[in-house]
Amino acid sequence: MRAASAFRPGTPKRRAVKKAALITAAYIVFGVLWIVITDVLTARHYRLGAAIYYANILKGIAFVVLTALLIFVLVYSGFKKVLIAGENREKSETALKERSSLRISADFAIYVPRRRWNARTKDSVFSV
Numbered sequence: 001m002r003a004a005s006a007f008r009p010g011t012p013k014r015r016a017v018k019k020a021a022l023i024t025a026a027y028i029v030f031g032v033l034w035i036v037i038t039d040v041l042t043a044r045h046y047r048l049g050a051a052i053y054y055a056n057i058l059k060g061i062a063f064v065v066l067t068a069l070l071i072f073v074l075v076y077s078g079f080k081k082v083l084i085a086g087e088n089r090e091k092s093e094t095a096l097k098e099r100s101s102l103r104i105s106a107d108f109a110i111y112v113p114r115r116r117w118n119a120r121t122k123d124s125v126f127s128v
Contacts, residue, residue: 012083020076028068035060 036057043053115124 012087013080016076016079016083019079020072023075024068024072027071028064031064032061
């Protein structure tokens with residue numbers, strides 16, 4: 001039950017997954033395009049056989065996918081720590097503000113009389 005509630009929309013873990021997935025997806029797209037384009041250009045230039053051509057592409061894509069998993073894990077754990085720390089900071093600031101306002105109002109009270117302007121006499125009048 002706890003794991004399901006941790007990934008509700010808006011939770012730090014959910015936001016960390018989204019950000020880590022976005023960074024990882026960008027890396028995968030760039031990496032796969034790089035491997036395919038450079039291997040196509042290399043194959044045209046050196047006239048390699050089809051088997052070597054496809055083996056190089058698969059090897060490159062496997063490298064990109066494995067390093068993307070590593071990047072995802074590292075980025076996710078970093079974002080999760082930062083987002084949870086930020087959420088905890090906001091909660092503690094809110095609690096501190098609530099406690100401070102309660103403490104001030106419990107320690108003393110300030111009476112401020114109402115001030116009204118009398119247009120006839122052009123004078124300030126204080127009332128209770």
